[in-house]
Amino acid sequence: MSRKFNIAIDGPSGAGKSTIARITADMLGIIYVDTGAIYRSVGLYVLRKGIDSKDRESIIAVLPEIKIEIAHDESGSQRMILNGDDVSAEIRLPAVSIYASDVSAIPEVRSFLLELQRGFAREQSTVMDGRDIGTVVLPDADLKIFLTASPEKRAMRRYLELRGKGIDTTYEDVLKDVQYRDKNDSERAVAPLRPAEDSVIIDTTEYGLEESIAMVYDLIRERMRED
Numbered sequence: 593m594s595r596k597f598n599i600a601i602d603g604p605s606g607a608g609k610s611t612i613a614r615i616t617a618d619m620l621g622i623i624y625v626d627t628g629a630i631y632r633s634v635g636l637y638v639l640r641k642g643i644d645s646k647d648r649e650s651i652i653a654v655l656p657e658i659k660i661e662i663a664h665d666e667s668g669s670q671r672m673i674l675n676g677d678d679v680s681a682e683i684r685l686p687a688v689s690i691y692a693s694d695v696s697a698i699p700e701v702r703s704f705l706l707e708l709q710r711g712f713a714r715e716q717s718t719v720m721d722g723r724d725i726g727t728v729v730l731p732d733a734d735l736k737i738f739l740t741a742s743p744e745k746r747a748m749r750r751y752l753e754l755r756g757k758g759i760d761t762t763y764e765d766v767l768k769d770v771q772y773r774d775k776n777d778s779e780r781a782v783a784p785l786r787p788a789e790d791s792v793i794i795d796t797t798e799y800g801l802e803e804s805i806a807m808v809y810d811l812i813r814e815r816m817r818e819d
C-alpha cells in the first residue's frame with residue numbers, strides 16, 4: 593500500500609464487525625482499532641466506581657480520572673489499558689456491554705473519546721470499527737462499510753462467542769441485550785448508529801464468516817486499486 597488508507601466499519605452489535613475488521617486489517621498488514629473496546633473501558637470504570645450507568649452528572653465528573661491506552665501484544669491483538677491495568681478480558685462481560693451502551697449516549701463521553709480515536713487514523717493506516725466511524729470520527733475515510741445482520745442471527749453469534757469464552761448466559765438474555773443496545777445506540781441524540789450516506793451496506797445474515805471476510809477484503813482491494 594503506497595499511501596495512508598483508512599477504512600471505517602460500522603454496524604450494530606454482533607454483526608461480525610470486530611472479527612472481520614481484525615482479520616482484514618491483518619491481511620492488509622495495517623492496524624485494527626476496536627472503538628467499542630474504548631467505550632467499554634469507560635463503562636467498566638463507571639461500573640467499578642459504583643456509579644449508575646444513567647447518572648450522567650457523576651459520569652461526566654469522573655471522566656478526567658480516566659486514562660485509556662491501546663497496546664498490541666505479540667500476536668497483534670489489541671489490549672485495552674485502563675489507568676495502567678489491562679482490562680481486555682473484563683470489558684467483555686455482559687454487565688459492561690450495558691454500561692458501555694449507556695455511557696456512549698452521553699455527548700461529553702463521546703467528545704472525550706473523539707480525539708483519541710482520530711489520533712490513531714492520523715498516524716497510520718487503520719481499519720477502525722464502531723458505530724459512528726464513517727459518520728463522525730472519520731468522515732473522510734477512504735472506504736466506509738456498514739455491516740449488519742438480523743437481530744436473531746447476531747444474538748446467536750454473540751451467544752456462541754460468550755459460551756466459547758466460558759461466560760454463562762442464555763440465548764434469550766443475549767437477544768434481549770442485543771435489542772436493548774440496538775435501540776439505545778440507534779435512538780440516542782448524538783452520533784446515533786446509522787449508515788453514512790457514502791457507505792457500502794453489507795448484510796451478513798445469510799453469510800458465514802469466511803464469505804463475509806472475503807466480501808469486505810475484496811471491497812477494500814478494489815477501492816485501493818481505484819486510487
Ligand code: DC
Pocket residue numbers: 605606627628629631632689692693696697721722723724725773777
Ligand atoms: O462494539 P461493542 O459492542 O464492543 O460496543 C460497545 C458499546 O459502545 C455499544 O453498545 C455502543 C458503543 N459504541 C459507540 O457508541 N460508538 C462506537 N464507535 C463504538 C461503540
